[in-house]
Amino acid sequence: MLFGFSRHILDFCVDRTISAGYVRSMWDIGINTWVWASPLTNRDLAALAPKIRDWGFDVVELPVESPGDWDPHQASDLLAEIGLKASLCLVMPPGRDLLDADQASETQVYLRHVVDVAAIVGSPVAAGPAYSSVGRRWWIEDRAQVYAQLRVGLAPVVEYAASKAVRIAVEPLNRYETSLLNTVEQALEALEGLPEQGWGLALDTYHMNIEQSSCAAAVSAAGARIAHVQVAGNDRGAPGRDGQDWAAFLRALARSGYRGPLCVESFTPEVPALATAACSWRPVAVSQDALAVDSLEFLRTEIARLGG
Numbered sequence: 001m002l003f004g005f006s007r008h009i010l011d012f013c014v015d016r017t018i019s020a021g022y023v024r025s026m027w028d029i030g031i032n033t034w035v036w037a038s039p040l041t042n043r044d045l046a047a048l049a050p051k052i053r054d055w056g057f058d059v060v061e062l063p064v065e066s067p068g069d070w071d072p073h074q075a076s077d078l079l080a081e082i083g084l085k086a087s088l089c090l091v092m093p094p095g096r097d098l099l100d101a102d103q104a105s106e107t108q109v110y111l112r113h114v115v116d117v118a119a120i121v122g123s124p125v126a127a128g129p130a131y132s133s134v135g136r137r138w139w140i141e142d143r144a145q146v147y148a149q150l151r152v153g154l155a156p157v158v159e160y161a162a163s164k165a166v167r168i169a170v171e172p173l174n175r176y177e178t179s180l181l182n183t184v185e186q187a188l189e190a191l192e193g194l195p196e197q198g199w200g201l202a203l204d205t206y207h208m209n210i211e212q213s214s215c216a217a218a219v220s221a222a223g224a225r226i227a228h229v230q231v232a233g234n235d236r237g238a239p240g241r242d243g244q245d246w247a248a249f250l251r252a253l254a255r256s257g258y259r260g261p262l263c264v265e266s267f268t269p270e271v272p273a274l275a276t277a278a279c280s281w282r283p284v285a286v287s288q289d290a291l292a293v294d295s296l297e298f299l300r301t302e303i304a305r306l307g308g
Helices: 002-020 042-055 072-082 104-121 143-163 184-191 205-211 215-225 246-256 272-278 288-307
Strands: 029-032 059-064 085-090 125-128 167-170 199-204 226-231 262-264
Touching (some): 042 059, 072 104, 085 104, 125 199, 125 226, 167 226, 184 199, 215 246, 226 246, 246 288
Parallel strands (some): 085 125, 167 199, 226 262
């Protein structure tokens, strides 16, 4: 009874905060460089970052596909100079897998490297499917046993992340990209017991639209464990050009207490390797620049409506 009463008071206070307009500055808005390029290079970032800043984004999301693709110190200096914040995402292609005995050790080395890069560029998270290779699907007979194996593989990485004031934001993916973690509920079960200061959940609306019966309810279930949020339309195009109930999603996100960025994640179909990895076979906007601008405009408008 006490919990229910407290929850009611919390919702009331959040709604009053939203109606007062404070939500307008609740979230920064970012965009992933995968919208234009893969793998990211120093030259790509030097060309993209000023444009992203000039459009009005607050954050640029930087993928670490392979160590050495881009220089984190150089990136940190560039972003500081132009006034952009950084977010970091990790990448799990074939060959990186904490659940494969032959690959687990090198995967841990890679994940620690990503944590180091996040610390250098000032990202509070390293977000992505930090468990197995994207596209690996298999029948899981004993899910509890596999979750235990994941915790063993992820624990030293999470501890290392916590020592660097970075969180591993573990991202559930849709059923076509993994059979391990598809929902918020599965991820919370799998990661329970790991040092809490070193991990959280990365929620991606594209995957949630496939796997969660209600994106807003999933946000509520994740609650304070939300460490990062990526947004896209149902077709991985601009948010708002789809069937997502964005008002309900954002209201649930406000109630959860999440105050990190909303990062647009989409992929250019013009890079064959990236298009194949993300199954992006066709353009989802008139141009990649238009996708960025439309996404930013929609999100700013929806946030303003939430505060109005």
